[in-house]
Amino acid sequence: MAEYIEKSEIYRRYFNNGCGVVRLHVSDIDVIPAADVAPVVHGRWIDNGIPGSMLSGCSECGFTCGAYSFKYCPNCGAKMDKEEV
Numbered sequence: 380m381a382e383y384i385e386k387s388e389i390y391r392r393y394f395n396n397g398c399g400v401v402r403l404h405v406s407d408i409d410v411i412p413a414a415d416v417a418p419v420v421h422g423r424w425i426d427n428g429i430p431g432s433m434l435s436g437c438s439e440c441g442f443t444c445g446a447y448s449f450k451y452c453p454n455c456g457a458k459m460d461k462e463e464v
């Protein structure tokens with residue numbers, strides 16, 4: 380799984396918060412704790428399968444709601460920018 384490093388952590392450790400550059404060595408990267416980030420899930424609003432329903436479902440988790448007012452699924456957090464296939 381991919382790991383991420385916060386930019387602020389790099390600045391803090393290796394640029395001394397803007398007060399001078401400290402040399403960064405490749406092995407230092409393992410010392411920096413991985414940032415707690417979740418990968419972005421992309422989804423789209425799909426027909427929820429209920430005839431006549433005004434609601435839409437999340438393509439990723441199936442959560443049903445009045446979807447078009449949301450850019451993200453309120454249930455799973457998927458970003459609703461996936462192209463229709």
Ligand SMILES: [Zn+2]
Nearest residue numbers: 437440452455
């Ligand atoms: Zn969802």
